[in-house]
Amino acid sequence: MTTGVDIVNVSRISKILLEKKDNFYKKVMTDREINYICSRNHNPRTIAGIFAAKEAISKTLGTGIGAIGWKDMEILHDDKGKPYVNFSDKGKKIIEELTLDVIEISITHEEEYAIAFAIGYGKQDEFIVVDPYIKKLLPKRKKDSHKGNYGRVGIIGGSKGMTGAPYLATQAALRSGSGLVYTLIPKSLEDIMAVKLTEAIIKPIEDEDKGFFTLKSIEDIKKEIENMDVLAIGPGFGVDIERCQLLREILNYFKGPIVLDADGINCIALDPSILDNREGITIMTPHPGELANFLKRTTKEIQGNRINYSKYVSEKYNVIMVLKGVNTIITGEGEIFLNPTGNPGMATAGSGDILTGIIASFIGQGLNSFKGTVLGVYCHGLAGDMAKLDKGEYGLIATDILENIPYSIKKIEE
Ligand SMILES: NC(=O)C1=CN([C@@H]2O[C@H](COP(=O)(O)OP(=O)(O)OC[C@H]3O[C@@H](n4cnc5c(N)ncnc54)[C@H](OP(=O)(O)O)[C@@H]3O)[C@@H](O)[C@H]2O)[C@@H](O)CC1
Numbered sequence: 417m418t419t420g421v422d423i424v425n426v427s428r429i430s431k432i433l434l435e436k437k438d439n440f441y442k443k444v445m446t447d448r449e450i451n452y453i454c455s456r457n458h459n460p461r462t463i464a465g466i467f468a469a470k471e472a473i474s475k476t477l478g479t480g481i482g483a484i485g486w487k488d489m490e491i492l493h494d495d496k497g498k499p500y501v502n503f504s505d506k507g508k509k510i511i512e513e514l515t516l517d518v519i520e521i522s523i524t525h526e527e528e529y530a531i532a533f534a535i536g537y538g539k540q541d542e543f544i545v546v547d548p549y550i551k552k553l554l555p556k557r558k559k560d561s562h563k564g565n566y567g568r569v570g571i572i573g574g575s576k577g578m579t580g581a582p583y584l585a586t587q588a589a590l591r592s593g594s595g596l597v598y599t600l601i602p603k604s605l606e607d608i609m610a611v612k613l614t615e616a617i618i619k620p621i622e623d624e625d626k627g628f629f630t631l632k633s634i635e636d637i638k639k640e641i642e643n644m645d646v647l648a649i650g651p652g653f654g655v656d657i658e659r660c661q662l663l664r665e666i667l668n669y670f671k672g673p674i675v676l677d678a679d680g681i682n683c684i685a686l687d688p689s690i691l692d693n694r695e696g697i698t699i700m701t702p703h704p705g706e707l708a709n710f711l712k713r714t715t716k717e718i719q720g721n722r723i724n725y726s727k728y729v730s731e732k733y734n735v736i737m738v739l740k741g742v743n744t745i746i747t748g749e750g751e752i753f754l755n756p757t758g759n760p761g762m763a764t765a766g767s768g769d770i771l772t773g774i775i776a777s778f779i780g781q782g783l784n785s786f787k788g789t790v791l792g793v794y795c796h797g798l799a800g801d802m803a804k805l806d807k808g809e810y811g812l813i814a815t816d817i818l819e820n821i822p823y824s825i826k827k828i829e830e
Pocket residue numbers: 577578579580581582650651652653654678679703704705706715740741765766767768769
């Protein structure tokens with residue numbers, strides 16, 4: 417959003433009208449503005465108001481008069497007398513380059529002075545103000561750096577019919593700044609994933625031709641995750657006793673941070689003691705239905721007491737909890753964060769899988785796990801809010817959130 421204001425002394429305009437009215441009109445006003453001024457009997461206050469509006473607009477554009485000419489901004493009035501600006505083609509080009517969509521103006525005058533205020537905003541900007549605390553969390557990228565400096569993220573998930581979930585988590589990690597993302601999927605899904613993913617490195621894992629992970633997957637998985645900075649496990653993973661055991665082995669073997677989502681959470685719900693022996697930090701990202709399943713409560717009970725259930729889980733299981741939904745709650749390390757971003761348009765399949773990838777990405781880039789989670793949740797909601805500006809809430813799909821991650825990070829960075 418940009419703003420500009422200007423004040424004009426009316427007696428200065430009166431003097432100009434006496435000395436060089438025609439020249440002044442010719443230089444500053446369009447024909448339609450002159451017609452309007454004639455209809456107002458060449459009232460110097462009206463003219464001072466139009467003049468001030470043009471100055472204010474030029475400040476809004478950050479150029480001042482010069483880069484944009486007086487006549488490139490035509491101040492007109494609607495049926496109710498409200499002033500608005502009509503730009504020449506040159507003016508429109510400048511606005512477009514600044515990614516502004518709307519310039520609003522307001523003019524007022526008294527005996528001696530006329531004042532005009534202009535405000536410019538783009539669709540991307542509308543009503544979005546980023547919390548300064550969040551801005552500080554964004555990891556800086558060094559000039560002298562390479563992909564190895566921005567984290568090796570391993571996404572473990574997918575099963576027959578559920579290739580979208582690991583795809584979305586993978587793309588989200590890449591879009592959030594990760595240098596290298598490895599997608600570990602059951603071997604039978606390799607061909608389809610290779611078509612879907614271009615930038616990620618695909619690691620096909622032994623699946624006994626079943627289309628989902630089995631206990632026989634563990635050796636391949638251990639080999640692949642050895643050098644990872646962070647893992648995200650769960651999107652499209654599927655749930656059964658064997659996968660629950662597989663997950664136990666991974667959680668014990670891998671010493672770094674792990675983001676557990678979706679079926680990762682549903683699997684440990686079968687045996688929560690899996691979490692007890694973890695050396696690394698675990699981040700759990702359930703929706704209320706998943707947390708209800710995990711705690712053997714109803715969704716209604718969870719929703720009626722969101723903060724307490726979140727705190728309970730983060731303390732009892734020593735995890736960072738992300739309880740998703742309106743105002744997603746993050747608890748852990750003695751802190752609570754209530755997220756302000758997001759909208760009901762995000763209640764669409766796959767949007768949680770994207771969050772999983774974003775959080776893993778920020779942690780993989782070296783952020784402390786709690787802070788990385790807070791930044792990830794905020795950024796995810798902001799990407800959803802930006803997608804809503806473009807698509808509205810009804811037609812918004814997870815891919816729209818994905819595509820807005822870069823703009824959301826850019827907005828946080830500004
Ligand atoms: N394209 C793909 O490949 C995709 C694959 N996906 C993968 O699918 C797998 C299953 O995950 P899932 O979340 O879709 O189903 P599931 O855990 O059975 O939960 C459903 C039940 O829980 C409840 N519930 C849900 N949300 C709630 C809320 N906010 N607040 C309250 N309650 C809520 C709700 O209960 P209800 O209200 O209907 O009683 C609903 O019936 C998982 O691996 C995931 O990664 C998906 O990510 C989508 C894209």
